[in-house]
Amino acid sequence: MTKVGVGIVGSRFQADCIATSVQALPDEAEVVAVASPSPGNAAAFAERHGVPSSYTDHREMLRDPRVEVISISAPNYLHARITIDAARAGKHVICEKPLCITLEEADEMIDACSRAGVLLLYAEELFFAPKYVKAKQMADEGAFGRVHLVKQGEKHSGPHADWFWDVKQSGGGALMDLGCHGIAFCWWFLGKPKVKSVYAQLSTQVHANRTEGDDEAITIIEFEGGAMGIVESSWNRPGGMDDSIEVFGDKGQTYADMLMGNSLPTYSEVGFGYAVEKASSTRGWTYPVFEEHWNYGFPQEMRHFARCVRGKETPISDGETGRVVQEVLYAAYASAGRGSKITLPFRPTGIARPIDLWKRP
Numbered sequence: 230m231t232k233v234g235v236g237i238v239g240s241r242f243q244a245d246c247i248a249t250s251v252q253a254l255p256d257e258a259e260v261v262a263v264a265s266p267s268p269g270n271a272a273a274f275a276e277r278h279g280v281p282s283s284y285t286d287h288r289e290m291l292r293d294p295r296v297e298v299i300s301i302s303a304p305n306y307l308h309a310r311i312t313i314d315a316a317r318a319g320k321h322v323i324c325e326k327p328l329c330i331t332l333e334e335a336d337e338m339i340d341a342c343s344r345a346g347v348l349l350l351y352a353e354e355l356f357f358a359p360k361y362v363k364a365k366q367m368a369d370e371g372a373f374g375r376v377h378l379v380k381q382g383e384k385h386s387g388p389h390a391d392w393f394w395d396v397k398q399s400g401g402g403a404l405m406d407l408g409c410h411g412i413a414f415c416w417w418f419l420g421k422p423k424v425k426s427v428y429a430q431l432s433t434q435v436h437a438n439r440t441e442g443d444d445e446a447i448t449i450i451e452f453e454g455g456a457m458g459i460v461e462s463s464w465n466r467p468g469g470m471d472d473s474i475e476v477f478g479d480k481g482q483t484y485a486d487m488l489m490g491n492s493l494p495t496y497s498e499v500g501f502g503y504a505v506e507k508a509s510s511t512r513g514w515t516y517p518v519f520e521e522h523w524n525y526g527f528p529q530e531m532r533h534f535a536r537c538v539r540g541k542e543t544p545i546s547d548g549e550t551g552r553v554v555q556e557v558l559y560a561a562y563a564s565a566g567r568g569s570k571i572t573l574p575f576r577p578t579g580i581a582r583p584i585d586l587w588k589r590p
């Protein structure tokens with residue numbers, strides 16, 4: 230069979246990552262088109278990655294018969310609209326995290342894709358990160374006995390683009406942006422159990438001049454069966470991206486530092502080109518990582534999704550995964566707003582964006 234034709238929506242940070250990741254494992258998929266609204270950006274992206282077609286409107290790209298699946302790398306508030314447009318055009322959808330802004334949007338996206346008979350794939354790359362996959366394999370083999378606590382942290386110095394800081398476009402702060410990874414991770418690691426309750430402590434410690442959003446978030450999740458997840462998310466850690474996990478059971482534990490644990494401890498007085506995502510400097514002591522996209526799991530994720538489109542594999546991360554994460558995000562913001570634990574199911578209606586549950590409880 231031919232390679233799956235991928236159309237990318239967006240032409241900056243994550244779009245570059247997706248194009249490079251598809252090219253890293255080119256046996257199953259190829260990027261055939263890109264759509265991005267700013268004049269010249271899609272064309273420049275196409276030139277940069279050798280993509281044959283570029284568009285300034287994603288709806289135009291959806292008419293391109295070579296595009297079988299779109300990868301949405303646009304700001305969060307656009308995910309639902311673009312997904313529904315794609316489903317109506319009969320295209321499969323890979324949606325970047327978080328799935329969307331509201332739970333109603335999550336329902337509409339899942340419904341639109343199911344009616345159209347297309348896949349809605351939720352791009353949680355931590356399910357494919359080699360170190361984390363190894364940790365889960367060991368846990369599933371029983372290496373740690375009964376796992377009762379899973380911790381995940383993702384921390385950096387704050388997002389690269391202005392829209393992340395504007396909660397109207399992003400839906401929330403560090404919890405929404407980074408906590409969505411940890412929520413998905415703990416749930417997946419433990420075998421996708423029901424979430425029983427959520428408690429969160431949120432604050433804006435450093436960036437109050439720039440955002441209404443939370444820049445520090447600690448979320449505690451209680452799962453059916455009693456295991457706990459702890460998710461730490463921060464926009465206040467200079468020095469480059471930090472992503473790590475800890476897993477504890479009655480017979481053992483494991484620790485994995487995805488990036489610094491795979492880096493070259495380096496000292497340079499003059500600096501060099503690039504160390505790791507969000508590192509502002511390469512002088513002094515730094516931790517340059519090799520095969521960064523591979524360590525995150527992006528090429529492996531895109532290969533899995535392409536194989537799902539061809540019916541060769543069953544999605545391990547779909548719209549339902551995104552909706553579970555969305556409900557926990559709602560519960561976490563509401564918990565911080567009320568100062569108490571929230572039990573699930575938790576589906577308040579008419580919420581414009583998750584962060585409102587914290588700011589206007």
Ligand SMILES: NC(=O)c1ccc[n+]([C@@H]2O[C@H](COP(=O)([O-])OP(=O)(O)OC[C@H]3O[C@@H](n4cnc5c(N)ncnc54)[C@H](O)[C@@H]3O)[C@@H](O)[C@H]2O)c1
Nearest residue numbers: 239240241242243244265266302303304305325326327390
């Ligand atoms: N999985 C991950 O680890 C990861 C990492 C970074 C970003 N993301 C997610 O990817 C998405 C994009 O983030 P980013 O960092 O690439 O942001 P970015 O600001 O770097 O890029 C956003 C792109 O979307 C384009 N865009 C804006 N309006 C559009 C529209 N109407 N139609 C089509 N394109 C439009 C912009 O022109 C830009 O090219 C976000 O949802 C973000 O949360 C995921």
